[in-house]
Amino acid sequence: MKTDLNQIDQKYQYGFKDKIKPVYTTGAGLNENVVRKISAEKHEPQWMLAIRLRAFHIYQRMPMPNFGPDLSHLNLNKIHYFQRDSDHVSRSWDDVPDTIKNTFQKIGVPQAERKYLAGAEAQYESEAVYTNLKSDLKKMGIIFMDTDSALKKHPDLVKQYFGKLVGAATNKFTALNTAVWSGGTFIYVPKGVHATVPLQSFFRINAGNTGQFERTLIIVDEGASINYVEGCTAPTYSEDSLHAAVVEVFVKKDAFCRYTTIQNWSHNVYSLETKRAVADAHARMEWIDGNLGSKITMKYPSVDLNGPYASGSMLSIAFAKHGVYQDTGAIMRHHAPYTSSNVISKSICKDGGVCNYRGKEKIEPNSKHSKSHVECDTIIMDDQSTTDTIPANIVRNGDSTMEHEARVSKISENDLYYLMSRGLSEKQATKMIIMGFIEPFSKQLPMEYAVELNKLIDLQM
Amino acid sequence: MNAQVVFATVTGNNEKIADIICRKLKKLGVNVKEIEMFQADADEFQHADIGVICSYTDEGYLPDEGADFCDDLERLDLSGLVFGVAGSGDPVYREHYNSVVDDLSEMLNHAHATQGSDNVKIKLTPNHQDAETLNQFASQLVKVANKIKQN
Numbered sequence: 001m002k003t004d005l006n007q008i009d010q011k012y013q014y015g016f017k018d019k020i021k022p023v024y025t026t027g028a029g030l031n032e033n034v035v036r037k038i039s040a041e042k043h044e045p046q047w048m049l050a051i052r053l054r055a056f057h058i059y060q061r062m063p064m065p066n067f068g069p070d071l072s073h074l075n076l077n078k079i080h081y082f083q084r085d086s087d088h089v090s091r092s093w094d095d096v097p098d099t100i101k102n103t104f105q106k107i108g109v110p111q112a113e114r115k116y117l118a119g120a121e122a123q124y125e126s127e128a129v130y131t132n133l134k135s136d137l138k139k140m141g142i143i144f145m146d147t148d149s150a151l152k153k154h155p156d157l158v159k160q161y162f163g164k165l166v167g168a169a170t171n172k173f174t175a176l177n178t179a180v181w182s183g184g185t186f187i188y189v190p191k192g193v194h195a196t197v198p199l200q201s202f203f204r205i206n207a208g209n210t211g212q213f214e215r216t217l218i219i220v221d222e223g224a225s226i227n228y229v230e231g232c233t234a235p236t237y238s239e240d241s242l243h244a245a246v247v248e249v250f251v252k253k254d255a256f257c258r259y260t261t262i263q264n265w266s267h268n269v270y271s272l273e274t275k276r277a278v279a280d281a282h283a284r285m286e287w288i289d290g291n292l293g294s295k296i297t298m299k300y301p302s303v304d305l306n307g308p309y310a311s312g313s314m315l316s317i318a319f320a321k322h323g324v325y326q327d328t329g330a331i332m333r334h335h336a337p338y339t340s341s342n343v344i345s346k347s348i349c350k351d352g353g354v355c356n357y358r359g360k361e362k363i364e365p366n367s368k369h370s371k372s373h374v375e376c377d378t379i380i381m382d383d384q385s386t387t388d389t390i391p392a393n394i395v396r397n398g399d400s401t402m403e404h405e406a407r408v409s410k411i412s413e414n415d416l417y418y419l420m421s422r423g424l425s426e427k428q429a430t431k432m433i434i435m436g437f438i439e440p441f442s443k444q445l446p447m448e449y450a451v452e453l454n455k456l457i458d459l460q461m
Numbered sequence: 462m463n464a465q466v467v468f469a470t471v472t473g474n475n476e477k478i479a480d481i482i483c484r485k486l487k488k489l490g491v492n493v494k495e496i497e498m499f500q501a502d503a504d505e506f507q508h509a510d511i512g513v514i515c516s517y518t519d520e521g522y523l524p525d526e527g528a529d530f531c532d533d534l535e536r537l538d539l540s541g542l543v544f545g546v547a548g549s550g551d552p553v554y555r556e557h558y559n560s561v562v563d564d565l566s567e568m569l570n571h572a573h574a575t576q577g578s579d580n581v582k583i584k585l586t587p588n589h590q591d592a593e594t595l596n597q598f599a600s601q602l603v604k605v606a607n608k609i610k611q612n
């Protein structure tokens with residue numbers, strides 16, 4: 001026990017910034033010309049430019065969200081909408097620029113994991129600078145690359161699925177993402193293929209004021225399965241930065257997808273993401289989502305349960321300390337009979353942080369014999385912090401069940417007293433209780449992420 | 462042929478628009494169901510041949526009471542549906558003048574519905590000329606829906 005606590009006592013070394021000059025940038029602000037330039041620079045097909053331009057016009061028209069956190073300090077005219085620091089996507093580890101390798105070293109990616117990363121993708125600035133499709137993935141026919149490359153190599157697949165779940169007019173930020181997207185991950189798992197290792201991607205925002213507009217598209221074909229993991233860490237800098245990603249996941253009949261995210265943006269980042277998945281008959285979609293940093297996070301991953309016996313789940317933690325506003329939740333929609341959904345949301349707020357759960361579960365009239373369960377659990381560590389649960393539960397037939405539980409508690413005096421009587425300091429005891437609280441979440445993570453999560457929580461305590 | 466006409470209103474202008482459209486559709490022999498947005502279920506568009514939405518704009522936003530309806534709209538596959546969108550707004554809201562009309566038609570396009578008639582934007586209360594535009598709007602929807610049915 002002691003050594004564990006010592007380990008997590010070491011401070012996490014995330015607050016640094018590499019000196020990389022973007023090779024190509026469109027400057028600050030957005031207009032139609034910037035959108036055209038982005039597309040031209042990427043040598044995109046005409047149809048993608050058309051999608052971007054249409055989205056740009058929707059973006060101009062749409063107002064900012066009118067619920068949740070205050071976004072009035074987000075100056076969209078100051079953001080750089082496109083830049084890249086590497087002219088081509090590297091083929092092998094040797095080709096990866098040294099500065100970028102140094103970044104991984106500084107994040108403290110262990111040697112073993114760097115090897116692991118050799119089979120994955122590293123997102124740096126707006127585009128993947130490193131892509132190395134592991135040969136066994138290739139043999140299985142799995143396509144795993146950044147979305148820009150996918151557009152070049154598999155235009156038909158991209159065209160078939162791009163924007164089909166998340167429309168440009170969904171909200172202002174999906175319109176923005178559709179207009180200026182760059183990078184993100186593309187995965188296609190063919191019928192019946194099981195990806196045995198988790199596929200990983202590492203993201204960072206580096207230069208201050210870099211807009212990050214990843215577009216991720218995952219298609220898990222019938223009877224296939226995949227476990228995708230992404231981790232985000234951002235160095236600390238002063239100007240506001242926006243991360244407005246869009247993720248679309250298609251889980252076909254009898255398929256399985258688990259999508260894990262750990263987000264630890266620095267405290268100036270607006271993380272406004274839209275993640276949607278659709279699960280066909282007997283398919284299962286799992287979101288695992290940890291939101292530890294940023295200034296403001298607005299993220300409500302959803303699953304549309306479209307076929308009989310489809311199931312969806314969301315397991316999330318949110319951590320908010322001073323100056324952090326986490327507005328997160330899950331959306332589950334049951335459109336077919338015998339579908340089930342499960343949401344477990346855990347949050348911790350401290351020193352004036354705000355954690356809200358904003359979710360929606362809807363069981364349609366034709367979705368007979370369906371089940372939905374939601375559990376929101378919050379630890380509020382002091383009187384300055386606030387939390388709110390804003391659920392919307394709609395059941396439109398008599399054969400289905402919906403349960404919603406919400407708990408808000410402080411750290412239990414009894415537990416603290418007990419642990420301190422065992423010789424722990426109050427700080428150590430508190431940490432242990434928090435670790436125990438998030439365990440149902442951390443235990444679902446790959447080991448190195450669980451270790452990283454412990455370090456992150458430690459840093460924030 | 463079945464049509465579902467959904468409207469959102471505060472002061473009644475958009476209801477008037479919906480009424481004009483309904484009257485014309487009925488004249489053309491269509492079975493019409495008229496319903497307020499806060500009570501409407503987007504799924505019902507899946508069972509209709511024609512779907513019409515008439516909505517006001519609230520400082521650029523969709524009507525609050527329609528949030529649920531609109532959210533669902535986007536996620537459905539409405540490939541069999543012919544739709545039209547109309548609205549009453551006020552030009553003093555400049556770039557937001559009837560902007561929700563464009564948003565809704567965008568969402569319906571995204572849901573793979575077929576746009577049967579151009580968006581109609583009306584200034585405040587519909588006058589005689591507007592009523593004529595709305596009649597043509599309704600006829601056009603029926604024409605397109607018939608064409609689709611024949612194929």
Ligand SMILES: Cc1cc2nc3c(=O)[nH]c(=O)nc-3n(C[C@H](O)[C@H](O)[C@H](O)COP(=O)(O)O)c2cc1C
Pocket residue numbers: 469470471472473474475476516517518519520521522549550551552554557558559560584585586
């Ligand atoms: C608070 C408020 C906000 C409004 N915002 C808009 C707007 O953004 N765009 C617009 O075209 N009209 C706007 N209007 C004007 C109304 O849409 C217009 O009066 C419309 O005819 C009302 O329709 P209704 O009678 O069906 O409620 C607004 C009116 C009010 C009172």
